[in-house]
Amino acid sequence: MTKLMSGHVSLEQAKLLVEYLDSGQQEKADELIAEIQNPINSELFAEIGKLTRQLHDSLMNFQLDSRLNDLATADIPDAKERLNYVITRTEEAANKTMDAVESIFPAIDSLQDKVKTVNPLWQKLMDNQLNLGEFKNLCLDIDTLLKITGTESDRIHSLMTDVLMAQDFQDLTGQVIRKVIDLVREVEDSLIGMLTAFGISSTTGQAIAKPSVGDNLVEGPIVNTEERDDVVSDQDDVDDLLSSLGF
Amino acid sequence: MKVLVVDDFSTMRRIVKNLLRDLGFTNISEADDGSTALPMLQGGDFDFVVTDWNMPGMQGIDLLKAIRADERLAHIPVLLITAEAKKEQIVMAAQAGVNGYIVKPFTAATLKTKLDKIFERLG
Numbered sequence: 001m002t003k004l005m006s007g008h009v010s011l012e013q014a015k016l017l018v019e020y021l022d023s024g025q026q027e028k029a030d031e032l033i034a035e036i037q038n039p040i041n042s043e044l045f046a047e048i049g050k051l052t053r054q055l056h057d058s059l060m061n062f063q064l065d066s067r068l069n070d071l072a073t074a075d076i077p078d079a080k081e082r083l084n085y086v087i088t089r090t091e092e093a094a095n096k097t098m099d100a101v102e103s104i105f106p107a108i109d110s111l112q113d114k115v116k117t118v119n120p121l122w123q124k125l126m127d128n129q130l131n132l133g134e135f136k137n138l139c140l141d142i143d144t145l146l147k148i149t150g151t152e153s154d155r156i157h158s159l160m161t162d163v164l165m166a167q168d169f170q171d172l173t174g175q176v177i178r179k180v181i182d183l184v185r186e187v188e189d190s191l192i193g194m195l196t197a198f199g200i201s202s203t204t205g206q207a208i209a210k211p212s213v214g215d216n217l218v219e220g221p222i223v224n225t226e227e228r229d230d231v232v233s234d235q236d237d238v239d240d241l242l243s244s245l246g247f
Numbered sequence: 248m249k250v251l252v253v254d255d256f257s258t259m260r261r262i263v264k265n266l267l268r269d270l271g272f273t274n275i276s277e278a279d280d281g282s283t284a285l286p287m288l289q290g291g292d293f294d295f296v297v298t299d300w301n302m303p304g305m306q307g308i309d310l311l312k313a314i315r316a317d318e319r320l321a322h323i324p325v326l327l328i329t330a331e332a333k334k335e336q337i338v339m340a341a342q343a344g345v346n347g348y349i350v351k352p353f354t355a356a357t358l359k360t361k362l363d364k365i366f367e368r369l370g
Contacts, residue, residue, distance in 0.1 A: 094258040102265065218301040221330040221351065231332045235357055238337055238348050245341050 009036050058197045068190055071183075079183050082176045089169040096166035100159040107152045107159075114145045249274045249291065253284045253298035253310065254328075259351075263297055263328065266355050270362060281305025285313055288320055300329035300336070308340060315344045324365050328353065 013036055020029035035042050121138040124130045130138065225233040232238050250272050254260045260277045267275055276291070278284035282305040284298065296314065300307040307327055314320045324346040332350050340348055346368075347361040 091256075091258055095261075098258070098261050098265070218306065218331060219333065220301060222332045225332070230334055232334060232337065232350065233332075235350055235353065238332075238350055241334060241337050242341060242348060245338065247341060 054199070071187060071190060075183055076187070079180045082180055086173045086176055089173050093166045093169040097163050100162040100166070104156055104159050107156050111149060111152050114141075114148050117141055118145050248272060248294045249276070250295045250297065251276050251278060251284060251287060251291075251293045253278045253281065253296065253302070253307065255279050255299065255302040259299065259328075263358075266358050267297070269355070270359055281307060281310030281313070284310055288314065288323070289317070293323060296323055296325045297328060298325060300327055300331045300340075308336075308343060311340065311343050311345055324369060326361060326365060328358075 013032065017029055017032055020026075020032065118138070118141045121130065121134055121141065124134065125138060222228065222231045225231055232241060250267060252260050252263050252267070252275055254263065254277075257279075260279075264275050264277070272295075276287065276293075278287055280302040281298070284296070285305070287293070288296065296310075298307040298310055305313075307329065311325050311327070314323055314325060325344075326347040326349065327340055327345050328349045328351060330351040337348055346365045349357055349361055
């Protein structure tokens, strides 16, 4: 690199120039003149050269890292499928549970209705005010109540078993999600590796970096409410905020 | 009373429908986002809207704004039931004229309290 003295050209450079010209190395002489005229440019070129070499090396390293290729072409599409499986299974489970619950409601309602029919005569019996005709009716009512209770409780029992069995998704989806978390961790490591290879420190700007938020501010469920002060943590917080706004 | 339940997840619509039915609301229709809900509201005589915020297509907040901007619909009470929990969003919904805001996950008791409050205010 050219050493800059107080003037534009040093004695060394002048001698070198004469030497080039004497020996007929016109190109080198021109280069030297350019360098003398614009030393910054040549520093810049050297720097670009260095960066280009680094970039080239980095890219070569990436081509060698076939894992990265696998991640992009196989593992990530696979993870998407796995997560879709989680959506399907949880949706199925929710629907199975609600199917059962929606059948349990009318079963309980019919029991309640029957109890309501029996109740007036039963109260009369307890108060010793029941005549024989009413007693016969009460016996018939109780007979139906017992039969309905038998069949409906059997039905409720089997529906409750359906609700129980619908919860088996948790184990399966748990395993699937755990695998996806492992993959995310691996992708994270690769990305950090990439940033490091390109000379960008992963800690730079971390303080201000925030996960991106969709349009219209939507973010979905907040999973770390304790660590944030821009979100509410429960319904009471919502109610407090709204009442502070005069709601 | 005619109610419209708007949520992109059919399971959540089903939960809300069951809870509403338990509270005595039997005339319930469903829509899966704001852009399906709005024409239904404009075409039918709905008395109450329960909507999610985050939906593909038209979001709940935009549906709320559209309801308030349409003079034939502006009177309809709107209850947001959403996982969106940023204070900024709650303030935004309040300013847009929401009648109630419930954060998911929620309970049947919360829904009942909010409904009572909304209809008590409306008189």
